[in-house]
Amino acid sequence: MTPEGRHAHPNYCSGSDYILEFRSFRYGFNNLDFRQRVELAAVELDLVQPGTLDEDECSDLVQLVASGAIDYPVSSLGDYLHERGDDVLMHNGECLIYWLRELVFRGAWLDQRLLEDQLEVVYDEERGGFIYYPKGHRSREIGPPPHPSWRDVRYAK
Numbered sequence: 001m002t003p004e005g006r007h008a009h010p011n012y013c014s015g016s017d018y019i020l021e022f023r024s025f026r027y028g029f030n031n032l033d034f035r036q037r038v039e040l041a042a043v044e045l046d047l048v049q050p051g052t053l054d055e056d057e058c059s060d061l062v063q064l065v066a067s068g069a070i071d072y073p074v075s076s077l078g079d080y081l082h083e084r085g086d087d088v089l090m091h092n093g094e095c096l097i098y099w100l101r102e103l104v105f106r107g108a109w110l111d112q113r114l115l116e117d118q119l120e121v122v123y124d125e126e127r128g129g130f131i132y133y134p135k136g137h138r139s140r141e142i143g144p145p146p147h148p149s150w151r152d153v154r155y156a157k
Helices: 031-044 055-067 076-084 096-115
Strands: 018-022 025-029 119-124 129-134
Touching: 018 055, 018 096, 025 031, 025 096, 031 055, 031 096, 055 076, 055 096, 096 119
Parallel strands: none
Antiparallel strands: 018 025, 119 129
16 A cells, blocks of 8 residues: 555554554554453454453463464463464464454444444344444445354364
């Protein structure tokens, strides 16, 4: 992308503990925000079950997403990802790091659009979740990107 077009979109920023670029966006996250987004992404991908990660396991996932590798695992999850290698990191031709980042950034992108009042949000009781629409365009639902699952190689303690 050309330097002048690189940051044409407003960038999400909750802090400066983690500054990451993904596609044409540059986002800044505070430690807690990033950690929570990474954990939610891992749950969404079925890599872990909700509410099961301890502090060290979250730290390993944060390191994986932020730097693209876990140099020095500090948890059994980090050891698991190191030992299983490509079975988990490149599962069925899909890159775990890419998808974790995709979901982290998608959540931040949605939050930025909400802050800018560019989205309408409706709770759908049937689905049990929120639906996002571009402001004034209820016919164009913004859904989550179709993504692979890591359920069959899910980390279990």
